[in-house]
Amino acid sequence: MxxxxxxxxxxxxxxxxxxxxxxxxxxxxxxxxxxxxxxxxxxxxxxxxxxxxxxxxxxxxxxxxxxxxxxxxxxxxxxxxxxxxxxxxxxxxxxxxxxxxxxxxxxxxxxxxxxxxxxxxxxxxxxxxxxxxxxxxxxxxxxxxxxxxxxxxxxxxxxxxxxxxxxxxxxxxxxxxxxxxxxxxxxxxxxxxxxxxxxxSPRYLANVGRMAEATISLAALRGGHPDEEAIATEMKEIRYAIEIEAEEQGSWSDVFKDGGISGFTRVAIAFSANFFQQLSGVNVMSSLGPYIFQESIGMSRYDALLVSGGLQVFYFLSSLIPWIVVDKAGRRRLFMIGSLGMGICMMLSAIFVGIGTKGLGYAAAVVLYLFQTFFTLGWQSNMWIVRVDPTGLCWSVLATSSARPPVDYPWAQWLMQLICPLYPSELLPLRLRIRGGALAVVSQWLWTFLVVEITPPMITNIGYRSYIVFAVINFCTIPVVYFFYPETSQLPLEAVDLLFADRDGQRPSIFRVVRDSRNPAFMAEVNATLEERASRGAEQAEMEKPSTMGVEDITKV
Structure with a gap:
């Protein structure tokens, strides 16, 4: 060996x-x-x-x-x-x-x-x-x-x-x-x-046809031997996933079309999620904390630096909370709780800074600390945490290939975890996931730039009213999430696709999609449909098994 x-x-x-x-x-x-x-x-x-x-x-x-x-x-x-x-x-x-x-x-x-x-x-x-x-x-x-x-x-x-x-x-x-x-x-x-x-990355090497190097890399990462069956099997699974993704690769024009999958609507929601995350005001504190504490609240330079350093430590500790609750509370609920808390914190900061006493200045600093907690709970947890599908099924792949693998393939969970790091990724269909994700990244950096750019002039020109601007944005986010953001927590990706599928020959409105995503009876029907498709896929994969490439062929590529 x-x-x-x-x-x-x-x-x-x-x-x-x-x-x-x-x-x-x-x-x-x-x-x-x-x-x-x-x-x-x-x-x-x-x-x-x-x-x-x-x-x-x-x-x-x-x-x-x-x-x-x-x-x-x-x-x-x-x-x-x-x-x-x-x-x-x-x-x-x-x-x-x-x-x-x-x-x-x-x-x-x-x-x-x-x-x-x-x-x-x-x-x-x-x-x-x-x-x-x-x-x-x-x-x-x-x-x-x-x-x-x-x-x-x-x-x-x-x-x-x-x-x-x-x-x-x-x-x-x-x-x-x-x-x-x-x-x-x-x-x-x-x-x-x-x-x-x-x-x-073994997956990258396999994607460009460097199979021998990919096998060695994977064997080292798994602690195995390049010619053992488990490594060869995983290599075959990686190749299969790459082929499916290549078949489903969309174009940039697809991002702006319905495409039978409500493509543009889903991309717009993904883009807006990054908009609301950055316009919440979080990067004001991350990038300009000392400036805010000195110029707006009135602290000395050294106190501002000290309090800002403490804020980041508090931010780190707060970031541990969502890992306990994120998949229990659901995406929508955490979005709205986070926005409500951030809006209240910003409004209180406006009141305290506007009154202008030294004691209320320190009170403003305290609520800005709490602001970070609500951000990590609502918008950091839902936008950055890796989502693990408890079913272990990669419905996106199962739904797009005539040569479907058995539903108990371990790579299905592997691919599910890989492609779903953000709420936008959960929402976007496979065909638009890469390009829609790219637009979401553009949205994130664009709005981060805007917030950091405008904050110093805002503080100079309108003072405590700057906090009111961010408070209003956070409060306005709540109805947007309530009416336009479907629940995706713990849903297989194909379940999200079915949420946007035609009903009685007509494309459902986004309001109906959101309503159905919160309807246990409707989601039970969706899950039943998924199980039926998975069963048919497993049976078809078993029938086509002799025509697929064997493990020994993969290792020789």
């Missing part, structure tokens, strides 16, 4: 943990880059170095990073699978390092902006491909936990950024902003040094 392959002397779960560690440093860099500029917006040395920029320019200095990230994400979507997960991630990390070096050495606004845009472009590349790489390498039974570690490290990056800013505020000279900017390179070095020694 061929020896079991290793990477860095590791195989099986220890090797997966090494992949997780590398991915986690990438997401820690993501959080750090989002947060480190917040403390600099209140640094007199930083502001003097760049000509004391007005609030609009200051907002653009911070938000230009999101513009770069948006371009980087679109660049990766355009590339598709041409270069692989690892090369794109390494290239993105190198670009981040170049941008960080330009920021560190900056003496003028133009140079600093160029550095921010370049670093953002690299980070957009990294954050687009890292979750995919990890999901395709992790074992099915713990993929959700591996992805959860990424999210925790994003928040950990925010914590590191805020406390670095606080520590550097006690040092005189330009090191106050040059050291935080340069520290990005440390995380980049870790990623660039570690990643070349780790396996490429």
């Amino acid at each position: 061929t020896p079991s392959p290793t990477f860095l002397g590791l195989k099986g779960q220890p090797l997966v943990y090494a992949v997780v560690a590398c991915s986690s440093f990438g997401f820690l860099l993501f959080g750090y880059d989002l947060g480190f500029m917040g403390g600099l917006t209140t640094s007199p040395i930083f502001l003097n170095q760049f000509g004391n920029p007005n609030p609009s320019l200051l907002g653009f200095l911070v938000s230009s990073y999101e513009v770069g990230a948006l371009c980087g994400a679109l660049f990766v979507f355009a590339l598709g699978d041409r270069f692989g997960r690892k090369p794109i991630d390494i290239a993105g990390a190198v670009i981040v390092a170049i941008g960080a070096a330009i920021q560190t050495s900056s003496f003028g606004v133009a140079q600093f902006l160029v550095g921010r845009l370049i670093a953002g472009f690299g980070l957009g590349m990294m954050t687009t491909v890292i979750p995919v790489w990890l999901a395709e390498c992790a074992m099915p039974r713990n993929r959700g936990r591996m992805m959860a570690m990424q999210l925790s490290n994003l928040i950990m990056g925010l914590i590191v950024a805020n406390w670095v800013d606080y520590g550097m505020s006690f040092y005189p000279g330009s090191i106050q902003f040059r050291f935080p900017a340069a520290l990005q390179i440390v995380f980049v070095i870790i990623v660039v040094v570690l990643m070349p020694w780790l396996p490429e």
Whole structure:
């Protein structure tokens, strides 16, 4: 038997943990880059170095990073699978390092902006491909936990950024902003040094026809031998899934059509979900926390940095709550609870800041802490947590192939977990999932840029009324979710497709779709239909079994 392959002397779960560690440093860099500029917006040395920029320019200095990230994400979507997960991630990390070096050495606004845009472009590349790489390498039974570690490290990056800013505020000279900017390179070095020694995604390698390499990579990740039956079987399953996805690949024009599947409606809801998430005001606190606490609430610079650092720690602790309740409460309920809580917190902040006493200023800080809890409960949990279908059935694939596999195939759960990391992914049909997901990413970075860009001028020009703007948006989100967002929690993906299917020869309105998604009797009928289809698919797969490629043929490819 061929020896079991290793990477860095590791195989099986220890090797997966090494992949997780590398991915986690990438997401820690993501959080750090989002947060480190917040403390600099209140640094007199930083502001003097760049000509004391007005609030609009200051907002653009911070938000230009999101513009770069948006371009980087679109660049990766355009590339598709041409270069692989690892090369794109390494290239993105190198670009981040170049941008960080330009920021560190900056003496003028133009140079600093160029550095921010370049670093953002690299980070957009990294954050687009890292979750995919990890999901395709992790074992099915713990993929959700591996992805959860990424999210925790994003928040950990925010914590590191805020406390670095606080520590550097006690040092005189330009090191106050040059050291935080340069520290990005440390995380980049870790990623660039570690990643070349780790396996490429078996799924990517299989997708481009490099089957021998894919088999070795998969064997190492599973702790097995390349020629053993279990590895060969999983390789066949990966090839099958790739073929099904290729058959269902839609075009960009399909995103704007009904297509018999309410395509445009579902894409519009997915796009709006990112809109409401970012317009909630969460990135005001993530990217501009010290600025808000100093300029709006009236704290001293050091108190603002200290309270902002504490806010990110509280944010991290709050992010642990949704993992307990997210699949019990349902998507819609958490969306609405989160928006209601965030709206109340923003309204209370407006009242406290508007009155303007010192004691109420600290009360405003407290409710902004609570704001983070409601955000993690409502909009972070539903938009970032990996969804695991308890049935273990990949209905999207079962519904799209004439050569359906048996319903107890373990890869069905593997693929279900892989393609459903967000509410938009649960909502979108298979044909539109990649391109609709790309538009959702565009929505996320676009609205993040807008919020971070407009916040400093808002605080300067309308003061406490800024909080009212975000409160109104959060309150308006509640009826939008109630009337237009179907419930998708714990539903197989084909069940979502059936929600949008014709009823009595007519396309149902979105209001009826939402109503039916909350109707236990209707969903029982949907589940019965799914079971019938799965049974027919299993019988047909058994009949066609002799014509399929054997395990030994796969291993020889």
